[in-house]
Every structure is written in C-alpha cells, then in structure tokens.
Amino acid sequence: MKVGVVGASGYVGGETLRLLVNHPDVEITTVTSRQHVGEYLHRVQPSLKGFTDLTFSELDYDKLTDKCDVVFTAVPHGTATEIVKALYDRGIKIIDLSADYRLHNQEAYDKWYGWTHPHPDYLPKSVFGVPELHREEIKKAQLVSCPGCMAVTSTLALAPLIKNDLIDTNHIIVDSKIGSSGAGSGSGTAHAMRAGVIRPYKPAKHRHTGEIEQELSEIAGSKIKVSMSPHAVDVVRGILCTNHTFLKKDMEQKELWKIYREAYGDEKFVRLIRDKKGLYKFPDPKFLVGSNFCDIGFDFDEDNNRLIALSASDNLMKGAAGSAIQNMNVMCGFDEMSGLRYTPLTPV
Amino acid sequence: MKVGVVGASGYVGGETLRLLVNHPDVEITTVTSRQHVGEYLHRVQPSLKGFTDLTFSELDYDKLTDKCDVVFTAVPHGTATEIVKALYDRGIKIIDLSADYRLHNQEAYDKWYGWTHPHPDYLPKSVFGVPELHREEIKKAQLVSCPGCMAVTSTLALAPLIKNDLIDTNHIIVDSKIGSSGAGSGSGTAHAMRAGVIRPYKPAKHRHTGEIEQELSEIAGSKIKVSMSPHAVDVVRGILCTNHTFLKKDMEQKELWKIYREAYGDEKFVRLIRDKKGLYKFPDPKFLVGSNFCDIGFDFDEDNNRLIALSASDNLMKGAAGSAIQNMNVMCGFDEMSGLRYTPLTPV
C-alpha cells in the first residue's frame, strides 16, 4: 500500500517516517515539507540515513491523490485544516496528527482553542484515533484524528473507571509530566534552560483537557469535567499521568484488576503494571520509550478513599506517531501490530 | 560559635558542611562518620577541597560536648534517636536532619513509619524546624527537627490556605516531583536506570504525608488529611509540589495575593512567583537550585473550582541543609540569612 507524509520535518513527522520506513505493508511514495523541498529526507531526519533516499516534494494534491492510498498529515495546528479537507474531498484516507479535527464541534474549539474552525461540518467525519476505544469506527473511517499525547495517556487510565461508574466525577485530577519532545521541534527551549526543569505550564485550562472530557463524557453519557495540570520534566521522551480520583465505594484490588483486564486484557499495546516486586512496580516511561505501549497501573489510598490511576507512554509513539500507524493498520485491515512490534529501548 | 556535624558523609551531611565552611558566625570543630574515621573531609566531600583540612573523627559525646555549642545530626533514620538523646541530655543544642524527632507522638510513628520510638518522651521537646511557621518556638528550642523535603515544600504552599479556611479539606492532593539527590547517597539507582524516569513511588501512604498532616492540622485546629503521591524525576536537585485544592468559595486573584503576602511577604526565603510575562511564570526548581528559597505560586481553574498551589525548592537546601542552617541562625540569634545568601545556580 502506498502512503504519503505531509509535513515530515518535525519530531512527529519524523517519528511517523521512522515507523513507516520499516513497515512491512507500506511503501512511502511522497514526503512533503514547505522549508525543505528538494532536500533528501535523511538530511532533515538523519537517523533514517540508509533507510530511504526519498526527497521532500511540494504539497501537490493531484500527485498525492495519484501516488498515495493513505496520507499522514503532521503539520502544526491550524495549517492542517485545509490540507485535510482537500484530501478528504478527493476520497483519500487521512490520518491527521494535528489538533484540528480532534474535537467534535465548534463550541469545543471555542472553549479550548479560542479558534473558529473553517470547516466545522467536517468535524463529525473525523474519528478520534484511539483504537482501544473506537476500533470499529476507525475500521470504517476515511479521516482519523490522532489524540493529543497527554489526552490518550490519561483517557486510557480513566475510561474503565468512568465506564463502571466507580469514581466521583467532580474530583478528577490529571497531573501529567511530559518530556521535551512533546513541545514540538520548533518551539523547544535551549538545552541549558530546559535541563533540570520541573516546570508547570498552563496549570489550568490546558487544551488537551477538552479531548479527555470529550472522550470520558461520551463513555459516561453525561458531561464529565477534568482538572488537568501539565509539567515539563527533564526527559526527551515520556509522559506519566497521575490520575487522582476518589472512589464512590470501597473496592478490592481484585475488582480493579478485573475491570482493567476486561477493558484492556486483549489489547496489544496496553500493559497492566502493578507489581509488588522487581524493578518495575508502577508505570514509568523508562520501561516503554520507543515502543507503542501505554502502561497502566493503580494504587489505593484508603485513608483518603483515593484511587490513583497511573498511565505512562512515549509521547511520540502512543502519544502521536505510534497511534497514527496503529490507526492505519486498523483502517487498512493490517495486523494491528504490523510495523509496531518494537521492544522498549531501555535503558536510554 | 563552635559546631559539629555527626554523619557528614551523605548528601545532606555534605550539603550542611558546604554551608557551614562558608558561614561567617561559626567554626566547625568536629565532623564524624562511622566509615571514614581519620580520613580528610575533602576525600569524602571533594567539592570542599581547599575549604577545610578537618578529618573525620569517631562519635565521642564528651568531645562533642566539650568542643561544640551546636551539633547537626545527619545520620539515617533510626540511628539518630540515641545520638540526639545523648546530646540533649548533655544540654547541647541539636539540629537533627533525620526523621526521628519530626512527629510529635508515638501514634504518628506507628502510622507512618511502623516504628516504635525508643524515647517518645523526648518528642515534645523537639520543635518542627520551619522558621516560617515556628520561628518563636525555634528561638527557645534546644532540639529542632528539620522537616522532610517534600513536607516543607508542600506545607508552605498549603498553610495559608488552611489558616484562612479557603479550601475543602477532604480533597487536598499533593502531587510531588523530586530529584535523585532526595533519595540519599547510599540508595541511589545507577545513572543508566535513573536517567529519563518519571517514576511514581509510594503513590499512597508515603511517610512525609504524616508531617504535612501534622502541621496543617495544628494550623487548622482540627484533623486535616492529605493525599500525597511522589514521583522520581530526572533531575539531581529539585522538588516541585503541585498542591491541587478545591475552593470553598470563589476568590479573586487579588485576595490570594494578599493572603500569601500576609503569610510570607516579609520572609527572606519565600518568593511569590506568578508572572504573566518573562521566563519564570510559575515555581520551578530550575530558578532556585543552590539557594534556600521555597518559591510559591498559584493558578485558578474556575471550571472545576480548583486552586492549584505550586511550590518548589532545592531538596538539599530548603528541603534539608538550608533549613538546618536557617534554624541554627534563629536558635543562636544570628541574622537569619547569615551563611545563606546564595543566589540560585542557574542554569545548571
């Protein structure tokens, strides 16, 4: 199958290519980037030297339609809107890694992005790209919108708790920690000033909250609000969401294992991590970076009737490009692990 | 004034010495360490080369009483108990950096340490070493117990909220992030396995919770419970506590500034950081490591009626040795900033 990647110069575009060059079922025919037209891909994504001798081309809808069955759009928020629409109108399958088609309606974009979507009528055509929650819809979708990295990591931990009505939905706190590659290649802070930080940014009203609330509200069938606070920490890849929740009734450990196994027991990319022994007791990106896993665990704080649901992922993999490939596999009927059988690169 | 340091081979003992060798009002006469008797101090604390030619001596109570007015005890939890008692009985002023005399009664030690204190009758003699909360008591104290690093950082942010009865005391969540030097020199994980972690450890019932609850309950005059979850992050020095709270009534930004200025406006080691502009918008260890500051800030999440109180400190400074020196200055009537006028080492 032939694929193209629009906007392949950033971290997310680069990671998508890193996976695609090794994907058994696909051939990359087109790679575009505004700034690097004519340049070899490996000059902008050096780690791919020896894997491909593709060069960047200009964005040309006719060429894309002609040479690609599926197109990944990895351009910044706001610029993807027109590209995705143009490709959609030509009937190509699109996997969008931007935020432009994640939320379902204009009202949500007003609230979380203060942004008027030029084509709100296309929003209902987009499926939220988390196979663990929307596999059947993704199979039939022409447009899949990959989730924000913190959103998918947190939502996967909270979804079973909401589905089984276990927690007080007025006190859901998502305290997330995220690595520097989550901030986009253009906007990165200089290393000297990024090393050693534990920096809260947007402690309230961060944009990803909108996606978490959207997904949880759909599961609950009622409006769910979430209190999210992100922090930049001194790693390159990795997200850890500490989802603080309060239980409606006492629960046994066994019950919770059952609930999470029911939700994710058969999932290839979710591991349940809650171990009394060994090196890996609770989810931690250290043991999954480079792979498409979202590791989920939990702990009880009986004194406070608190359930701490923990989830970790690699912000460039399950948080972006890994999900994109997984969504493609589902859309195109490939084995869902195809091109994603990466063991974590530990230690790194 | 003559001082001694018992157990000077670890990070905290080393940091105490780093500050004492440069303190204008004191002279270090005695430094003890079980493993390094006879060795030069600078062989175990190499950064102090050129500052002192002291050698480690054995723990000898007579010598300590004879040569020291104040003794810092920087030995692991459990071993400090007897040493502190022996020194106390000899009338020397003691600043203990262990956890052995932080909590006020045996019941608390049962709950948080599962440990029977050999001398519970000495617990009431110890003052909790946070000058911003107990300055007057510390002035008259013979024994001051320095707080746990996460405890002091979180408590300072929460104290004014409790004092002014602003928050729902059934939902106080302390989500803390802490550097590797907070784990003690002996127990550190190998660098390859410590780098890049975002590792939750003891997500519930962590020992420092006891101290936070003790201090907040004293301020409130009623039992306050706190839900704390610590995470190891990939920095050497630094703590960031994200204290998630829920407001009892709506509040204006101005009111909260007023409350924090009332509490800490005159404090030398608390800075209020909440800035719309510039590099430093919310507390972050990056801009205080190496100094004795605890930076405090806040943000509102109106949608969820949530107040996020943020606090940052250097776990070896305000979280340990810096507080120890500050307490000594208060106990001995020195200028509270004496020997502590360090500007943060940024960037590092």
Add this chain to the structure above:
Amino acid sequence: MNCPECDAKLNIPDDAAVGEIVSCPDCGADFEISKKEGSNIELKEAESVGEDWGE
C-alpha cells in the same frame, strides 16, 4: 498606586506620560496610563499578547 490585579505597589516614574505602559513587578500585568494630572493617575488594561502553548 497599586496594581489593579494583584495589589502590588506599582512604581510609576514621575516623568511617565499618558499612553505609556506600566508593568506590575509581581504579576506581570500590563497597564496603559490613560490619565495623568499631577499625582492623580488612571490606568487601563493594555491588551496582552496571547500566550503560545507547546502541543
């Protein structure tokens, strides 16, 4: 003169003129001097540039 948003003391130089922007040392809010007659000064909120957020 105190900052309308956080009540910090604003230091407004004597030679400050109408139209000038004054920034609060504590909370970083910007204000434009809308009126100045001797010591009687009025401020209005200066529009602030939107914050850029990483992804």
